[in-house]
Amino acid sequence: MLGARTHWGVRCVSGLSSSELGGSQSELSLSLCPAPLSPSTPELPPAPWIALAPRHPGFLPGEQVTFRCSAPPGQEVARYRFYRQPGELIGAGVPDPTGSTRLDLSAGPGTAGLYVCVYWARRAGREVPSKKSRPVAVSLIDHPPKPSVLLAPDSLAYVSGDRVEICCLAPPTASPEWFSFYQSGKVIGHQPGNTSTWQLDLQRSGTGNATRSFSCTYEQRIQGRPVPSHTSDPVSIPVFPAPAAPSLRLIPPHPLYVTGETVTAECVAPAGPYEPRAHRLQRDEEPGAEMLGPWHDLTVTPSTRGRYRCEYSTELHGRRLQSPPSPSVVLEVTDPPPPPELSVDSPSGVVSEGAPLLLTCRAPGDTTQRRFHFYQDGAELSPPEPSASPERRFPQAAPNNSGNFTCGYEEPVGGRWILSLPSRAVNVAVAGPPEAPASGGSTSTRMEPSSQPGPGGRSSAPRSLVPAPSAASRRSHPTAVVRGARGVPVPWIVDAAIGGSFFLIIILIFLITHVFL
Known part of the structure; x- marks a missing residue:
């Protein structure tokens, strides 16, 4: 037989056979319905208490709702x-x-409603249901609509180190109390409701390109509790490696440079994905000038001294990128040492061919470490290696040693050998050797008779014997040939001196024979 009754809103079924329900009727009755109370049964056990946790006025989908029933x-x-x-x-x-x-x-669809609980108490060997508890209400609320997210500046490409501003735009009907910002699903910050932006410095891990995804939510109060909105649609951006700093080098590399020298500054960009488009060289805090190439020539002056850096610019998807500055390089400037004084052992500067020639370079000051250079007509004398000796000797002067001589010296300054200013030029002339007498020459003797008779009508005896130089003797007379500054002979000077000597001898003979005798 099948019977039915209602207990606390639950329809109970009894009277089913064990064959129909797969079990005994007593088992079914115990499991589904309490035993009926006889007229002598005492009052039902008192109602339990039912508690709800957490005590929200409304629950969001997916939140946990906990009921506790206590007798x-x-x-x-x-x-x-x-x-x-x-x-x-x-x-x-x-x-x-x-x-x-x-x-x-x-919490989810169908969770909203009123909830009660009941307990079964043991009395006289029986289980007696209690009165039902007072109901508790469960209500559902939904998340506010999602916001939208914007990035500033808006660019096709970003590089590591760029600062971006994430802007979270709530719907016009929303009343945000807080904003939350996310990167790749992880919270990166919160802002109060009157500040809807968050600034972030982009970072890139690894050596390749990276993609960053940004989203946001806002929070507003609903039924007395703060409720987060749905998450905005993400905005994804590519993040490229930033241009690396270049290096600056000075060519030639010296610890310091001398005024008047030319030094080349080279800005070397590191190997990587970027091709430099322009370079800029900066001195101290000056902005510097932009160059099309990586090289820049500097003429060293006192104002060239300073601390130099360089940077380069490139492009990425139409965006101009600027590299960080290179490590600074200090350019030190000094003046060359003062000029020395050059002297020759012949004060007149004329040296006979075959005679020794000595040049001395005297440097000012008292510095033991010096290296000397000697130059003839602007060319350094061979060997070109400098010498620690301030003298240059020529054991036998030759015609090709005639010319303008100068000298200079080097001394160590700041870890570098610095060449002095050149000395004043000294002119050296090498004179040729005397000519040898001609072989087979003879000298004739000519009698000079008196043109007047002597006292008493006697003929005058020969007064003197005057050697009459022949043409051959005159040609074979030892004559010194003077050479000019370039070793060119000058014979007319010697001939004039010899002719003047013979003329003087003839005048003396004439005076002796005609005046004194």
Whole structure:
């Protein structure tokens, strides 16, 4: 037989045969319905308490809802049951060590409603259901609509180190109390409701390009509780490596430079994905001038001294990128040492061919470490290696040693050998050697008779014997040939001197024979 009755909104079925339900009728009756009370049964056990945690006025989808049912003290509780009115059984449990039991639900569609609980107390060997608890209400609320996210500056490409501003735009009807910002799903910051932006310095991990995804939410109060909005649609951007700093080098590399020298500054960009388009050389804090190539020539002057850096620019997807500045390089400037004084052992500067020639370079000051250079007509004398000796000797002067001589010296300054200013030029002339007498020459003797008779009508005896130089003797007379500054002979000077000597001898003979005798 099949019978039915209602207990606390639950329709109970009894009278089913064991063959129809797969079990005994007594088992079915125990599991589904309490035993009927006789007229002598005492009043039902007092109602339990039902508590809701957390105590939200409304629950968001997916949040956990916890019910706890507790019987009054002194009751021997056999079991608990939870119902959603008007009588839907949603769970059952046995007492825990505290004497109560709990039920966890996940808020979602169909969760809203009124909930009660009941317990079964043991009395006289029977289980008697209690009165139902006072109901608790569960209501559902939804997340506010999603915002939108914008990035500034808006660019086709970003590089590591760029600062971007994330802007979270809530719908016009929303009343945000807080904004939350996310990168690749992880929270990166919060801002109060009157500040809807967040600034971030982009970073790139690894050596390749990276993609960054940004989103946001806002929070507003609904039914007395703060409720986060749905998450905005993400905005993804590529992040490229930033241009690396170049290096600056000076060519030639010296610890310091001398005024008048030319030094080349070269800005070397590191190997990588970027091709430099322009370079800029800066001195101290000056902005510097932009160059099309990596090289820049500097003429060293006192104002050239300073600390130099360089940078380069490139392009990425139409965006101009500027590299960081290179490490600074100091350019030190000094003046050359003062000029020395050059002297020759012949004060007149005329040296006979074959005679020794000595040049001396005297440097000012008292510096033991010096290296000397000698030059003839602007060319350094061979060998070109400098010498520690301030003298240059020529054992036998030759015609090709005639010319203008100068000298200079080097001394160590700041870790570098610095060449002095050149000395004043000294002119050296090498004179040729005397000519040898001609072989087979003869000298004739000519008698000079008196043109007047002597006293007493006697003929005058020969007064003197005057050697009459022949043409050959005159040609074979030793004559010194003077050479000019370039070793060219000048014979007319010697001939004039010899002719003047003969003329003087003839005048003396004439005076002796005609005046004194």
